[in-house]
Amino acid sequence: xxxxxxxxxxxxxxxxxxxxxxxxxxxxxxxxxxxxxxxxxxxxxxxxxxxxxxxxxxxxxxxxxxxxxxxxxxxxxxxxxxxxxxxxxxxxxxxxxxxxxxxxxxxxxxxxxxxxxxxxxxxxxxxxxxxxxxxxxxxxxxxxxxxxxxxxxxxxxxxxxxxxxxxxxxxxxxxxxxxxxxxxxxxxxxxxxxxxxxxxxxxxxxxxxxxxxxxxxxxxxxxxxxxxxxxxxxxxxxxxxxxxxxxxxxxxxxxxxxxxxxxxxxxxxxxxxxxxxxxxxxxxxxxxxxxxxxxxxxxxxxxxxxxxxxxxxxxxxxxxxxxxxxxxxxxxxxxxxxxxxxxxxxxxxxxxxxxxxxxxxxxxxxxxxxxxxxxxxxxxxxxxxxxxxxxxxxxxxxxxxxxxxxxxxxxxxxxxx
Amino acid sequence: xxxxxxxxxxxxxxxxxxxxxxxxxxxxxxxxxxxxxxxxxxxxxxxxxxxxxxxxxxxxxxxxxxxxxxxxxxxxxxxxxxxxxxxxxxxxxxxxxxxxxxxxxxxxxxxxxxxxxxxxxxxxxxxxxxxxxxxxxxxxxxxxxxxxxxxxxxxxxxxxxxxxxxxxxxxxxxxxxxxxxxxxxxxxxxxxxxxxxxxxxxxxxxxxxxxxxxxxxxxxxxxxxxxxxxxxxxxxxxxxxxxxxxxxxxxxxxxxxxxxxxxxxxxxxxxxxxxxxxxxxxxxxxxxxxxxxxxxxxxxxxxxxxxxxxxxxxxxxxxxxxxxxxxxxxxxxxxxxxxxxxxxxxxxxxxxxxxxxxxxxxxxxxxxxxxxxxxxxxxxxxxxxxxxxxxxxxxxxxxxxxxxxxxxxxxxxxxxx
Numbered sequence: 063x064x065x066x067x068x069x070x071x072x073x074x075x076x077x078x079x080x081x082x083x084x085x086x087x088x089x090x091x092x093x094x095x096x097x098x099x100x101x102x103x104x105x106x107x108x109x110x111x112x113x114x115x116x117x118x119x120x121x122x123x124x125x126x127x128x129x130x131x132x133x134x135x136x137x138x139x140x141x142x143x144x145x146x147x148x149x150x151x152x153x154x155x156x157x158x159x160x161x162x163x164x165x166x167x168x169x170x171x172x173x174x175x176x177x178x179x180x181x182x183x184x185x186x187x188x189x190x191x192x193x194x195x196x197x198x199x200x201x202x203x204x205x206x207x208x209x210x211x212x213x214x215x216x217x218x219x220x221x222x223x224x225x226x227x228x229x230x231x232x233x234x235x236x237x238x239x240x241x242x243x244x245x246x247x248x249x250x251x252x253x254x255x256x257x258x259x260x261x262x263x264x265x266x267x268x269x270x271x272x273x274x275x276x277x278x279x280x281x282x283x284x285x286x287x288x289x290x291x292x293x294x295x296x297x298x299x300x301x302x303x304x305x306x307x308x309x310x311x312x313x314x315x316x317x318x319x320x321x322x323x324x325x326x327x328x329x330x331x332x333x334x335x336x337x338x339x340x341x342x343x344x345x346x347x348x349x350x351x352x353x354x355x356x357x358x359x360x361x362x363x364x365x366x367x368x369x370x371x372x373x374x375x376x377x378x379x380x381x382x383x384x385x386x387x388x389x390x391x392x393x394x395x396x397x398x399x400x401x402x403x404x405x406x407x408x409x410x411x412x413x414x415x416x417x418x419x420x421x422x423x424x425x426x427x428x429x430x431x432x433x434x435x436x437x438x439x440x441x442x443x444x445x446x447x448x449x450x451x452x453x454x455x456x457x458x459x460x461x462x463x464x465x466x467x468x469x470x471x472x473x474x475x476x477x478x479x
Numbered sequence: 480x481x482x483x484x485x486x487x488x489x490x491x492x493x494x495x496x497x498x499x500x501x502x503x504x505x506x507x508x509x510x511x512x513x514x515x516x517x518x519x520x521x522x523x524x525x526x527x528x529x530x531x532x533x534x535x536x537x538x539x540x541x542x543x544x545x546x547x548x549x550x551x552x553x554x555x556x557x558x559x560x561x562x563x564x565x566x567x568x569x570x571x572x573x574x575x576x577x578x579x580x581x582x583x584x585x586x587x588x589x590x591x592x593x594x595x596x597x598x599x600x601x602x603x604x605x606x607x608x609x610x611x612x613x614x615x616x617x618x619x620x621x622x623x624x625x626x627x628x629x630x631x632x633x634x635x636x637x638x639x640x641x642x643x644x645x646x647x648x649x650x651x652x653x654x655x656x657x658x659x660x661x662x663x664x665x666x667x668x669x670x671x672x673x674x675x676x677x678x679x680x681x682x683x684x685x686x687x688x689x690x691x692x693x694x695x696x697x698x699x700x701x702x703x704x705x706x707x708x709x710x711x712x713x714x715x716x717x718x719x720x721x722x723x724x725x726x727x728x729x730x731x732x733x734x735x736x737x738x739x740x741x742x743x744x745x746x747x748x749x750x751x752x753x754x755x756x757x758x759x760x761x762x763x764x765x766x767x768x769x770x771x772x773x774x775x776x777x778x779x780x781x782x783x784x785x786x787x788x789x790x791x792x793x794x795x796x797x798x799x800x801x802x803x804x805x806x807x808x809x810x811x812x813x814x815x816x817x818x819x820x821x822x823x824x825x826x827x828x829x830x831x832x833x834x835x836x837x838x839x840x841x842x843x844x845x846x847x848x849x850x851x852x853x854x855x856x857x858x859x860x861x862x863x864x865x866x867x868x869x870x871x872x873x874x875x876x877x878x879x880x881x882x883x884x885x886x887x888x889x890x891x892x893x894x895x896x
Binding site (some may be wrong): 065067069074075076077078079080081082084085086087088089092099100101102103104105110115117266274276280321342344345347348349350351352353357358359360364365366367368369370371373374377378388402407408409420421422423424456457460470 | 481484486492493494495496497498499502503505506507509515516517518519520521522525527531533594691693703708757759761762763764765766767768769770771772774775776777780781782784785786788790791794795824825826837838839840841873874877
């Protein structure tokens, strides 16, 4: 099945909003064997929308649109699809009830305009939207005697992502000539995309599964997709493939599924009943920010410090003046004392530290921009290492240092009971 | 002038990369009076690229493409444009010299493939790329006896943004029937987009200037664009419009130009010779992270703390046990003592604090999720306030709290000498 994508809205064509929906949906559909072939973006004008739908339907069996489902007069998607299908618009009472209920929950009365959001082309399959007032639909369209389909979703990415995963993907998978699809995503850390590709080379034959890489800096994923006939043991085959992937990538895989390292680390801390304190210098609070992005992190995160000055490193964390004078603020020695100090003053089980030169200023011959040290301290032990992240921008150095530090903490946690 | 946009690449259609170039260029061109009318994305296939160019040229006087300028065999943009123009490809020696020089600078020899990146359709105007090996071009195309234009840029956003601002925008502005354009952007904080629109209503007539709003959470911009004939005093008119905008928006404007609040705050701290310490609870390090995103922030940022536990608030910052017991960790009293404590232990001039319930757990009847307190402490004074940011997600609450706290610090700094 070929699919084309249509992003509808003046704000998209005019550059006020970036269309992330089309790409997201394309990725989801590729995982169930669909071939994405083209994308269009058009303004909120009936003529232009209908023209783009016609063109897309001429090329693809499935056209997925996003946007134009709001309650106002410039939201035209459903009317355009009804015209293309040659069917009238009809009220879908369950959708209207749902929209009214949403307004009631917020103590408001539904404005009459919103009735429009419960109107769909006759014969369309309605897609509920648990996160908003705009349901979507899948509508059959006759194109030169062939039945093709248009699927319409709202423009709000959070709403659309949920709806696509819950309805469109299974709908497509069921139509893929009776084949079933199963994907598994592995979140990885510490290995570049080209290197991942190299490490996995030959592990999985193209006829066994599709392997795809997706980077969302500093995150990096490997996704494996298998397909088979109804009744095939896809889970069993996937487990066998996972074993091969793990043999090649080892501890570079930190989670099955798409999750942040801060979630993995949080889960490990919680499972082991351990608490954490941070001493950040060059990351400035980035690690604490990520750790506390996880709901419930107060159970294991006791203290973060961003000791940017030498005075703070000495006065607050107790890094010795001699260490600072002898080895400098950016040194493995200072990193270890910072981690130990944060751990001690917070009464935490483990302390994690970063110190480095994020640039663009502050570099020297001996310690150029990108020189970074990471430290770890625990009851009875400590660890540190110097990294060279040179030649990159401040933001990249901060983000990479935070990722390396969280990974180091993860690897240490894996070694604990 | 109408413009259409063409993003070229399998990775874009397939959803592995999001096309941010088209929207960015559309926004830049709108500022010089261009009307963006449609967008296309196509795969790296000669037929599909030529077909999309043809369609776009049928609708718009200017078609801007991004991508497909690399050295490999699947990079086809220039060949396709040459076919559309009916002209041969010719070598542009200065571009070849530049590409060879870039390789030499890195101690490498240029692979023969890269010669391709110095080949352009005959008669095209070359656009240098100071940040990469792929120059762009502007090429005239005859469409039914009319001369239209295709402008080609690389897919790497950083390279393309620079090239567009430096060449395409002035090129277009010069062709806009002799008119000149001037834009000024105002970065604002603390006011929603719809409210900004309301506050500015009637301040500027549509025939005086175009006013546009752009949100990039938590940032919010207002952009004013004027145009006039050669010799008109656009700067003078803009200054007069700026006075009117400032009269309506007042201190909600924190900077002229597109900058983060952390940059503004950093500049104010530096100008006043003041130093900062942070006591973050619900923001967990977000503010320290943002403050240290600014190069040179070590000159005024002494210490960040993320005191997530009550023990850390008391033990490290010296918040009194009685305050915590009487008013709770999320209270204006605790916020003020946190700010004062951070300031004291760091020896800083000003202390800034956040404490709140970011959720989804931890809320109570009296202090529901979204209850946030911000505190500020300085020599001889302090300030605090409670905010209700209820009904939103953890990430939104963290980001908004950080923004409100930085804004409070900014407003205090503005009152200092």
